[in-house]
Amino acid sequence: MPGPASKAAAIIGAAEANDIGYPQTPKSSLTLHIEAIKNVCDSTGIPIAAIDGIFSAGWSPQIAEYLGLHPKYIDTTAVGGCSFEMHVHHALAAIHAGAINVALVTHGEMGFSQRFTQGKGTGRPGGAGDPWDPATQHTMAYGLGGAPTAYSHALNRHMARYGTTQEDFAEIAVVTREWATLNPRAVMYRKAGEGDLPPLEKGEWGGGKRGHTFGGPITVDTVMNSRPISWPIKLLDVCLVTDHGGAVLITGPEIAKTSKTPPVWIAGAGESISHWNMLEMGDFTQTSAGRSAAAAYRMAGMGPEDMEMAMIYDSFTVTAGITAEMLGLAPAGEGFTLWKDRHAAPGGRLPINTNGGGLSFNHSGMYGMQLLVEAYRQLSGTAEDGGFSGDPGKQTSARSCVVNGTGGSLSTTGTLVLTSD
């Protein structure tokens, strides 16, 4: 008997770029991608605009941005020459699942011409570092670097559009810190020197029960008086930079029954992208979480009104505020009120970032796993399980949680709806 996905999809066309082999004039890898895409769409009669899933070896965000597409499925698996066969497998699964209708698998690689361009035009996963990468070429002159230098533009735009203030966003940092003071695993759990442990020596590891120079409870004034990083973003609007490791296991219901720990069900999932470089962010006050959440809620048959808590990627206070709006948890321009009015706080009706968030718990660069771990702990009722460190967190009564990760420069989003039963 064939498996359920057998013949659920077919390859309906194939094409190459205009200049392959040993071309006379070098073209960038990105141009080779685009030519091949244009050609296969022309030959099949499927418009580029109909593509709703992009599969490539490291290039998918750039391809989507370059084509002005907002795909529903982005796979950029890069594991060597066999990547493209894997992409076909993944595309089959995505189509069989009903997630997408038209999957693009694409390739562009200037293996020959790069000898004559000193490596320019070859691209890198994500495009960083290639001087011919178009977004890099037209932004590098202006010196923007770390994430805060970009996200500050979104905060300023939000303030101009909605009349919000720096103080409004500071409320997010204050309430998130309150959660961290309930979680001994959080870097900002307490101020250094408090508790029964000696104060830190210079160069010594900080965080958790040892405390942090800036740890413990804070106020709006603390945030406002912290030093400017990229105005209007200040130090305490910015997430931590820490170490972290985490993992989750996912199985079907039969194996789940045999697990020693309780299951938390994946009721809904969605993903989307609006751009890769911030230069291409159309509306600085909105992210693709609007689309990824809509997909996740639809799959779950639930809505934002059914969510009893939220785990929201808070790389910056502005990320959390905007995302709360995108997830439908607050009206446009009013995301911060969830924190300011203490709905998101301990004891509130909609706890948010119950671990203390990327702002005050832990942020290793990529924070998405921390979101998953905390959502699992809350919904499985194991938040007070100290685990390896022996340090319990604060258990809430939530039975459903919307989880939203944000990547790039407010570029990419993945939304999950998780439930206890």
Added chain:
Amino acid sequence: MADYTKPIPSPDPVSQPFWDGAKEGKLMLPRCDDCNRCHWYPRVICPFCHSMSIEWVEATGKGTIHTFAVQHNKGLVARGWGDDVPYVSAYIDLAEGDRMLTVLKGVDPNDPESIQIGAAVQIEFEEASEDVHIPFWRPV
């Protein structure tokens, strides 16, 4: 010129007409021959209608401030920019449509409230090397 210490972009075959125009003090933009919309950054395909008939046109060099930020942190900005902090980065809505990143000239980074989102700005070019003149914008 030789003393330009900030990052200098590398023109590529797709963007060369833009950089050629910049050397003459002109803002050249790619425009789709089919849907007549300008786009930025330059592409071989129109991001709006996916036509590959792209022509280059001279733009007005006028725009408005979409949003801005003041860069204070030396460690977060690129080589060559550290000595310039605080400085004002901004996204400019072009009169012809679409948006550019830039650094604003002629503004006070220590008084961000004096800079207005929506304010009119004009392009200017700075010679970074013989081949590359970099666009900057200044309030009118």
